[in-house]
Amino acid sequence: MQRVIKLRNWFAQSRKNRILFLAVIGCMAGIGAGYLYFHNPLKYPLPCLFHVITGLYCPGCGAGRASYNILHGNFLTAFCYNPVMVFLLPFLGIYFVTVAADWALTGKNHVDKKINPKILIGILVFLLIFGVIRNLPFYPFRLLVPGGLAEVLM
Ligand SMILES: [Zn+2]
Numbered sequence: 223m224q225r226v227i228k229l230r231n232w233f234a235q236s237r238k239n240r241i242l243f244l245a246v247i248g249c250m251a252g253i254g255a256g257y258l259y260f261h262n263p264l265k266y267p268l269p270c271l272f273h274v275i276t277g278l279y280c281p282g283c284g285a286g287r288a289s290y291n292i293l294h295g296n297f298l299t300a301f302c303y304n305p306v307m308v309f310l311l312p313f314l315g316i317y318f319v320t321v322a323a324d325w326a327l328t329g330k331n332h333v334d335k336k337i338n339p340k341i342l343i344g345i346l347v348f349l350l351i352f353g354v355i356r357n358l359p360f361y362p363f364r365l366l367v368p369g370g371l372a373e374v375l376m
Contacts, residue, residue: 233329240326247322258286259293281306281353284368302371306352310345 233240263286272280284303291300292308301308321333356366365371 237326237329240329244322244326255293258289261290263287263290278357279353279367281349281356283356287368298375299372302375303368305366305371306349 233243268286270280270283272278273283282304285307288300288303288307291297291303292311297308317333321331324330324332352366355363358364365373
């Protein structure tokens with residue numbers, strides 16, 4: 223607990239400390255993206271625990287393959303693997319960059335207070351519905367399995 227307080231004080235001390243911390247996080251994200259860029263999930267799949275246990279697709283299934291294809295500029299292929307992720311990723315990126323910039327400059331999070339909770343609940347409900355309908359075994363829902371949209375889009 224004392225370490226958390228020390229860390230909080232270290233961040234509160236100066237903008238420079240917060241920017242340094244975000245630079246470290248950015249480097250770690252870059253290393254993760256670099257790993258994913260060279261780690262083809264078609265050859266070396268990243269298994270989904272939910273899919274392994276249940277045999278069903280979760281809302282995130284296909285996200286690794288979609289991310290790999292986004293990093294290689296293949297947005298349509300990425301969309302075929304996980305359309306919801308490809309749609310939500312820019313908004314998530316804008317959110318994280320905005321929160322990080324706000325925190326780096328002010329030391330506080332003013333962004334979350336401006337987001338209507340109904341939007342977050344709506345996204346959660348949408349993800350749950352997507353997770354259910356992508357497991358329905360008949361047309362057109364069977365197109366929502368990872369890679370299924372390639373049948374009609376490619
Ligand atoms: Zn999954």
